Amino acid sequence: MNLQQLEYALTLERLGSFTQAAKALGMTQPALSLQIKNLENEIGISLFDRSRSKIEPTESGLKFLLRAGEIVSASKQLKDYAIALSTEFKGILRLGVIPTLSPFLVPMFIDDFTNSFPEITIEIHEQLTEQILQQVRLGELDGGIISTPITRQGIEVKPLFYESFFLYKNDQLFDSLESFSISNIEIENLWLLEEGNCFRDQVNDICSFRNIKSNTRMKYLCSSIDSLIRMVDHYGGATILPELTTLSLVSEQEKHLAILDDKIREIGFVSRKLSGKEHLFEALTNTICQNIPPRMRQKDGREVVDPGITVNW
Known part of the structure; x- marks a missing residue:
């Protein structure tokens, strides 16, 4: 076993394909397959599951590759x-x-x-x-x-x-409030980032969705904070903003902010x-x-x- 073999295995893990990995490494696919097989024979475990279209590490292989990555990184x-x-x-x-x-x-x-x-x-x-x-x-x-x-x-x-969370709202009901707890209010049309974004998960955590209603017939999925702000400006309702975002708002928009005093990120x-x-x-x-x-x-x-x-x- 040598560092070069470990780098071969890490490249295969990253690209998920013998063809692509061999091309990236400047070698033939059979040569790469042989090197990986020799490594597996030496360590006594199967590193990769070859039964799927995309090559993925086995459970034991993933643990080995984590340590291999640390060793290669240390050498570099x-x-x-x-x-x-x-x-x-x-x-x-x-x-x-x-x-x-x-x-x-x-x-x-x-x-x-x-x-x-x-x-x-x-x-x-x-x-x-x-x-x-x-x-x-x-x-x-x-x-x-x-x-x-x-x-x-x-x-x-x-x-x-650390960032505070702010409610950005375009609703006269909240215009006079400077801070409050999100769990104690009802909001119509709360615009959110699409699922899979960690900020969306954090909003899920600080909000009590039992109190959130939506009267709009449009479902708008986005990954941009700027898009959420524009939706509130145009359609009303509210969204949740991290603190750095609020520093770029113009003075007219700042009037629609209220800090959420519960948690921070x-x-x-x-x-x-x-x-x-x-x-x-x-x-x-x-x-x-x-x-x-x-x-x-x-x-x-x-x-x-x-x-x-x-x-x-």
Whole structure:
């Protein structure tokens, strides 16, 4: 068993196809199949289920590949460490950011970061939480900014800041309210993100859906916070917004905000253990925290909403 065989197996896991993996590795499919079979024979377990159209790890194979990924990552960190010795802040940083954060958070810190660290190239990928975690685990992304807390094998989590939840409403009944508990009111036409978004899961958690009614004949499924705001402006009703979103509203829209004083969501930075890029992560997270309003850096004893993340590993 050697590092090259482990990289072959990890590439096959990532792409789910012997043909695609062989092409990505620059080798023939029979040669790749032989290498994977030799590895399986040596360790005494079957790594992949070959009975389906998409190749997927077996239960034991997934556990092995998790450890294999850590070993391959640890071997690669020596090169990154050598770069860090020659110049402290230099290299490529591939970062995943969830859609409910990216359009509002990235503009707050990106100019300061690129100006302060001109030798770091940063790539921003806007993706859902499960995709970010999976790609961080596989090494396709260096890190991610998501709603936390989470606990996953091989993943490091660093809390960054905390967002309050706001009700954004276009209804005269609530125009005079500055704060309240969502569980004690009835709302008609509560516009929500589509299922599968962790912010939708958090809204489900803080809302008592027994008290929510809908009189509209239209069902609008979207993955954009901006779209929810536009729907409320045009059709009325209400939606739930994270705090960073509210900072970009115009003064007329700010009149329709009311803070929900029940819970908050935690935003954290996730990365793979032993990545070798910890110095870049520190530079990034410090810059983010410096550009976040001070009130958002403290939890102040408030309850953090479970992001409801489900990743099967």
